[in-house]
Every structure is written in structure tokens, then in C-alpha cells.
Amino acid sequence: xxxxLYISTAVQVPAEDLAAILGSCERNNxxxxxxxxxxxxxxxxxxxxxxxxxxxxxxxxxVEHDSRHQGISRLYDEGIEARACDAWWMKRIALGxxxxxxxxxxxxxxxxxxxxxxRRLILNFAMLN
Numbered sequence: 001x002x003x004x005l006y007i008s009t010a011v012q013v014p015a016e017d018l019a020a021i022l023g024s025c026e027r028n029n030x031x032x033x034x035x036x037x038x039x040x041x042x043x044x045x046x047x048x049x050x051x052x053x054x055x056x057x058x059x060x061x062x063v064e065h066d067s068r069h070q071g072i073s074r075l076y077d078e079g080i081e082a083r084a085c086d087a088w089w090m091k092r093i094a095l096g097x098x099x100x101x102x103x104x105x106x107x108x109x110x111x112x113x114x115x116x117x118x119r120r121l122i123l124n125f126a127m128l129n
Contacts, residue, residue: 084118
């Protein structure tokens with residue numbers, strides 16, 4: 001099993017497109033055995049994916065061909081013994097409040113089992129907007 005973390009540029013994705021992305025994840029991820037989380041800050045997506053490497057590569061190929069994503073960069077790609085997001089087929093984490101309050105809420109909402117490096121990348125991303 002592997003864990004991928006990637007970032008992509010996706011400026012002004014309409015709310016209905018974001019809902020469609022999440023709906024697709026909710027329909028497809030259980031059968032594919034993929035879990036994770038998704039953050040969108042109005043300019044960029046950051047997504048954590050967990051599952052078998054073949055499934056994650058299939059998802060990444062689909063993302064690479066999705067016109068809503070540009071400049072895709074994989075930040076983390078490691079083998080894992082156990083899922084950190086085992087209860088989330090794909091959890092969208094909203095980034096509503098400003099600065100430090102956002103950081104504190106997100107830090108409390110992220111799974112405790114996340115690798116510290118991955119947690120730091122996610123928290124840093126959340127502070128970008």
C-alpha cells in the first residue's frame with residue numbers, strides 16, 4: 001500500500017465542479033480501496049491518496065488528463081503499513097477561517113496517524129491563502 005500527496009493549480013473551480021469531484025470519489029473510491037483527503041484554497045488542490053499503487057497510478061493518470069488541474073507536483077510518495085485516513089473515502093477539508101485559527105482547527109481535524117512530514121506539508125498548504 002502507498003500514500004501519495006500531490007498539489008495542482010486549479011484556479012476558480014466552480015462549486016459544482018468541486019462537488020462533482022467529491023461525488024466521483026465517494027462513488028469510486030470504496031470499490032478501488034482508496035482513502036484520503038482533499039483541500040482546495042481557491043487556487044490549488046492538495047490531495048492525499050492512500051491505496052494500492054496500481055489504483056493510485058490510475059487516479060493520477062486521470063488527474064493529469066483533467067483540464068481543471070495544471071502544474072501537478074507529487075510532494076510525497078511512500079509505502080505505508082496502515083492507512084492514516086482509513087475512515088475517509090475522500091474527505092474535503094474546508095479552509096474557511098483565517099490564519100492561526102485555520103491552522104489549529106486543521107491540525108486537530110487531521111488524522112493522528114499521519115506521517116509528521118505529510119502533516120507539516122498539509123498544514124503549510126493550508127496557510128497559503
